[in-house]
Amino acid sequence: MNGESILIRGARILGGPQGDMLLRDGVIAALGGDVDGTGARAIDADGLVALPGLVDLHTHLREPGREDAETVASGTRAAAAGGFTAVHAMANTDPVADTAGVVEQVWRLGREAGHADVRPVGAVTVGLAGERLAELGAMADSAARVRVFSDDGICVSDAVLMRRALEYVKAFDGVIAQHAQEPRLTEGAQMNESELSGRLGLRGWPSVAEEAIIARDVLLAAHVGSRLHICHLSTRGSVEIVRLAKQRGLPVTAEVTPHHLLLTEDLVSTYDARYKVNPPLRSADDVAAVREGLADGTIDIVATDHAPHPVEDKECEWDAAAFGMLGLDTALSVVQHTMVDTGLLDWSGVADRMSFAPARIGRCDSDDAAQGRPLAVGEPANVVLIDPAASRTVDARTSASLSRNSPYDGMKLPGGVVATFLRGRPTVEDGALTWI
Amino acid sequence: MIRHLLSAADLSHEEATLILDTADEMARLTEGRAVKKLPTLRGRTVVNLFFEDSTRTRTSFELAAKRLSADVINFSAKGSSVSKGESLKDTALTLAAMGADGVVVRHSASGAAYRLATSGWISANVLNAGDGTHEHPTQALLDAFTLRRHLGDLRDRDVVIVGDVLHGRVARSNVLLLATLGARVTLVAPPTLLPLGVENWPCEVTYDLDAALPGADAVMMLRVQRERMNAAFFPSAREYSRRYGLDARRFSSLPEDAIVLHPGPMNRGMEISADVADNERSVIVEQVTNGVYVRMAVLYLMLAGSGTGSAGGEDAA
Amino acid sequence: MSRHLSGFRTVLSEDEINRALARMAHEVVERNKGASGLVVLGIPSRGVPLAQRLTARISSVEDIAVPVGALDVTMYRDDLRLRPARALEPTDIPDGGVDGKTVVLVDDVLYSGRTIRAALTALDDVGRPRAVRLAVLVDRGHRELPIRADHVGKNLPTSLRESVRVLLNEVDGQDAVLVGATADAHPAPEAHLAAGEEEAR
Numbered sequence: 001m002n003g004e005s006i007l008i009r010g011a012r013i014l015g016g017p018q019g020d021m022l023l024r025d026g027v028i029a030a031l032g033g034d035v036d037g038t039g040a041r042a043i044d045a046d047g048l049v050a051l052p053g054l055v056d057l058h059t060h061l062r063e064p065g066r067e068d069a070e071t072v073a074s075g076t077r078a079a080a081a082g083g084f085t086a087v088h089a090m091a092n093t094d095p096v097a098d099t100a101g102v103v104e105q106v107w108r109l110g111r112e113a114g115h116a117d118v119r120p121v122g123a124v125t126v127g128l129a130g131e132r133l134a135e136l137g138a139m140a141d142s143a144a145r146v147r148v149f150s151d152d153g154i155c156v157s158d159a160v161l162m163r164r165a166l167e168y169v170k171a172f173d174g175v176i177a178q179h180a181q182e183p184r185l186t187e188g189a190q191m192n193e194s195e196l197s198g199r200l201g202l203r204g205w206p207s208v209a210e211e212a213i214i215a216r217d218v219l220l221a222a223h224v225g226s227r228l229h230i231c232h233l234s235t236r237g238s239v240e241i242v243r244l245a246k247q248r249g250l251p252v253t254a255e256v257t258p259h260h261l262l263l264t265e266d267l268v269s270t271y272d273a274r275y276k277v278n279p280p281l282r283s284a285d286d287v288a289a290v291r292e293g294l295a296d297g298t299i300d301i302v303a304t305d306h307a308p309h310p311v312e313d314k315e316c317e318w319d320a321a322a323f324g325m326l327g328l329d330t331a332l333s334v335v336q337h338t339m340v341d342t343g344l345l346d347w348s349g350v351a352d353r354m355s356f357a358p359a360r361i362g363r364c365d366s367d368d369a370a371q372g373r374p375l376a377v378g379e380p381a382n383v384v385l386i387d388p389a390a391s392r393t394v395d396a397r398t399s400a401s402l403s404r405n406s407p408y409d410g411m412k413l414p415g416g417v418v419a420t421f422l423r424g425r426p427t428v429e430d431g432a433l434t435w436i
Numbered sequence: 437m438i439r440h441l442l443s444a445a446d447l448s449h450e451e452a453t454l455i456l457d458t459a460d461e462m463a464r465l466t467e468g469r470a471v472k473k474l475p476t477l478r479g480r481t482v483v484n485l486f487f488e489d490s491t492r493t494r495t496s497f498e499l500a501a502k503r504l505s506a507d508v509i510n511f512s513a514k515g516s517s518v519s520k521g522e523s524l525k526d527t528a529l530t531l532a533a534m535g536a537d538g539v540v541v542r543h544s545a546s547g548a549a550y551r552l553a554t555s556g557w558i559s560a561n562v563l564n565a566g567d568g569t570h571e572h573p574t575q576a577l578l579d580a581f582t583l584r585r586h587l588g589d590l591r592d593r594d595v596v597i598v599g600d601v602l603h604g605r606v607a608r609s610n611v612l613l614l615a616t617l618g619a620r621v622t623l624v625a626p627p628t629l630l631p632l633g634v635e636n637w638p639c640e641v642t643y644d645l646d647a648a649l650p651g652a653d654a655v656m657m658l659r660v661q662r663e664r665m666n667a668a669f670f671p672s673a674r675e676y677s678r679r680y681g682l683d684a685r686r687f688s689s690l691p692e693d694a695i696v697l698h699p700g701p702m703n704r705g706m707e708i709s710a711d712v713a714d715n716e717r718s719v720i721v722e723q724v725t726n727g728v729y730v731r732m733a734v735l736y737l738m739l740a741g742s743g744t745g746s747a748g749g750e751d752a753a
Numbered sequence: 754m755s756r757h758l759s760g761f762r763t764v765l766s767e768d769e770i771n772r773a774l775a776r777m778a779h780e781v782v783e784r785n786k787g788a789s790g791l792v793v794l795g796i797p798s799r800g801v802p803l804a805q806r807l808t809a810r811i812s813s814v815e816d817i818a819v820p821v822g823a824l825d826v827t828m829y830r831d832d833l834r835l836r837p838a839r840a841l842e843p844t845d846i847p848d849g850g851v852d853g854k855t856v857v858l859v860d861d862v863l864y865s866g867r868t869i870r871a872a873l874t875a876l877d878d879v880g881r882p883r884a885v886r887l888a889v890l891v892d893r894g895h896r897e898l899p900i901r902a903d904h905v906g907k908n909l910p911t912s913l914r915e916s917v918r919v920l921l922n923e924v925d926g927q928d929a930v931l932v933g934a935t936a937d938a939h940p941a942p943e944a945h946l947a948a949g950e951e952e953a954r
């Protein structure tokens with residue numbers, strides 16, 4: 001364990017009253033009004049808010065296979081810079097993370113890098129081909145202890161396969177995270193289907209293609225009594241379906257991305273492929289609906305869907321460009337801007353949506369590297385200090401990610417991560433990464 | 437006068453009229469003359485950048501540029517970056533290095549011309565010669581020019597456009613331009629070939645061709661690709677033709693002086709019957725001739741001047 | 754109109770313009786030994802009404818119909834790149850063309866000579882006249898090319914700082930030739946391209 005003790009002085013715990021926090025031996029050793037920090041290095045946190053280290057349930061780290069876009073090391077640095085202490089690495093790598101071998105490799109790379117815990121997501125089907133189940137149990141039993149399974153990027157559209165996957169992972173308390181996209185309704189789709197897509201001549205990605213799959217999967221999950229998680233929900237209709245499911249007490253959880261909380265399809269009229277993402281940016285009405293859904297708990301969590309791409313995959317014609325945008329190092333600012341500064345969510349709500357709940361869904365809140373734990377004495381010292389009064393103009397060139405495809409480049413956003421601690425060790429201090 | 441021509445929506449009534457008036461002069465300056473070549477764009481380089489084959493459009497632009505004495509380079513980029521060939525960006529940088537003044541770009545991806553014009557990769561004027569299922573503004577201009585020659589001022593004239601609006605860049609550009617020029621446009625198509633939100637376009641929409649024809653001053657038939665029926669946009673070519681094709685019976689329900697347009701290439705027997713296509717009130721061949729005049733006008737207005745300010749009102753003393 | 758004209762003085766009145774045109778009509782006929790074989794082409798914009806007036810006078814003197822038309826030279830100018838592209842004016846070549854005819858080009862003001870050079874090039878593409886003559890209402894000097902007018906309404910020595918405006922009833926609602934100082938000095942007529950200037954067309 002890290003030998004250094006750190007005393008955080010005067011931070012507002014979860015945005016509440018000010019208090020001191022002593023981080024020692026990887027845990028929160030003391031917490032309260034007047035903590036004895038003898039021998040500890042003191043950090044003045046007056047005006048800052050302390051939250052539990054953020055947990056991302058949906059990150060594309062690209063390694064193995066596309067190390068030109070991102071590596072486990074660079075992606076977790078970007079995560080730390082954004083206040084995250086754990087990320088779930090999606091399975092659509094090359095080779096696909098569909099065996100114990102690949103998930104263990106990713107997990108180990110995360111441990112070696114040490115910037116944030118890496119929790120690999122396992123593929124649901126072999127090679128993401130949607131034909132037969134991958135060895136889900138082997139991945140669950142591996143050193144990586146996989147609990148989240150997803151073919152993200154591709155929808156598990158075969159109803160029988162989806163049913164079996166939902167049933168099978170019950171044996172080890174896993175969850176299927178569905179990328180809800182009816183494939184036939186979205187062949188060649190380029191942007192939200194709307195009047196704008198008709199005007200721009202871009203193939204539409206209709207809301208119903210997302211909603212139809214969510215509705216089906218909610219019914220399937222109810223039928224077999226399994227946990228279901230919906231990735232990057234993006235439409236008003238999807239929010240309504242999930243709301244209904246929760247009213248019926250079904251074990252369904254859902255996530256929304258920062259970009260779907262802030263950006264709308266209008267940006268596509270520039271044909272700038274930085275705004276090309278899947279599911280696509282939607283209408284202002286959809287944005288309002290996902291914000292409401294996140295505020296009232298219909299949507300459980302914010303997940304970044306951080307999707308790095310090299311320059312050449314974005315500096316091209318819209319149709320040829322890759323889907324996806326960076327999200328890790330801007331997520332908290334976007335959430336502050338869209339949810340906190342608008343009064344929809346307080347900081348303890350942010351802690352829930354970005355730390356407690358994602359850790360609970362991913363079942364990484366209870367093992368020896370537990371994440372998303374309360375800020376309480378004896379809990380792991382995963383802490384992020386943020387300055388809500390700060391603001392910055394996003395410069396994608398300065399991102400710790402290897403890629404530059406941030407849709408917020410040049411945009412002014414509030415807030416800033418001042419420090420991130422992973423089990424008591426600073427990964428970010430004074431707003432900068434502690435080591436390269 | 438015009439920096440780029442990317443969408444018919446970019447043109448105000450005044451600008452569109454200037455282009456059409458200029459095209460009128462281009463026709464008068466070259467029609468029936470021994471010397472068809474004007475020295476106007478001597479020393480200027482126009483690149484025809486075609487990522488998608490279209491001999492007729494390329495030839496039309498080539499002829500237009502050559503009649504204005506521009507140097508013309510035909511650059512057919514066989515592989516677009518869609519097919520993992522040279523990227524649009526690298527091609528643009530190459531053209532910039534060659535000193536292109538104007539780039540006429542045809543591409544299978546919607547927005548490619550827009551991207552080229554706004555990316556900062558190249559400073560040349562960009563002219564959209566058809567981008568994916570988005571727009572084809574010079575086709576709309578040549579259609580408007582042809583309509584104007586036959587109908588005069590287009591204000592309150594009824595133009596019926598029939599066919600695949602969803603995948604059709606011609607329909608999109610025509611609706612925008614004709615609305616700007618004050619014409620009343622009616623789109624006719626099966627519901628599957630109309631884009632979402634078409635009811636908010638500046639036009640009428642109907643599924644009933646027979647109802648639309650008796651009031652039409654002109655009817656424009658769009659090419660419908662047979663392959664669309666494989667994707668279930670309509671059941672069969674025969675049914676399409678029966679419900680949306682212009683045959684002799686429907687032709688006879690048009691007012692006596694109404695004209696028929698088609699951007700070509702035609703599917704005879706599909707959207708238009710052979711006898712209608714060859715009727716003297718069909719102006720399809722004339723559209724091809726007019727295409728050259730309109731493109732001369734656009735190239736002139738785009739490339740002849742210093743590229744700053746506007747042309748309007750310079751002559752008032 | 755008047756707001757453009759403060760600081761200008763009249764150098765030709767309506768009567769003087771009429772007398773000048775009458776004299777020029779006689780000169781044209783005399784030089785041509787009659788009015789047969791003449792084609793009069795005005796250079797837009799103000800050369801066109803002047804050509805029509807001149808032709809009307811020739812026709813009334815000689816009692817035959819002299820063909821008159823317009824020749825737009827915009828597409829032939831060598832200074833296109835110095836300004837934004839302009840709207841074209843109509844070119845109207847009378848039936849019968851110009852081959853073997855004596856063409857009289859008519860413009861309002863002769864200055865650098867570049868408009869006339871463009872007109873000669875334009876005429877080349879129309880046909881092959883037997884001869885080309887030039888008639889202008891005002892010759893203000895400062896030629897940049899070896900071009901001179903055959904028939905001049907008035908020689909008007911000017912400085913480069915001055916601007917000459919020709920107003921015609923058909924276009925401007927009044928007949929007058931005015932001279933005034935321009936706001937800023939122009940180094941050479943070639944660059945002298947503000948709106949409404951004599952060489953602008």
Ligand SMILES: [Zn+2]
Binds near residue numbers: 179
């Ligand atoms: Zn996804």
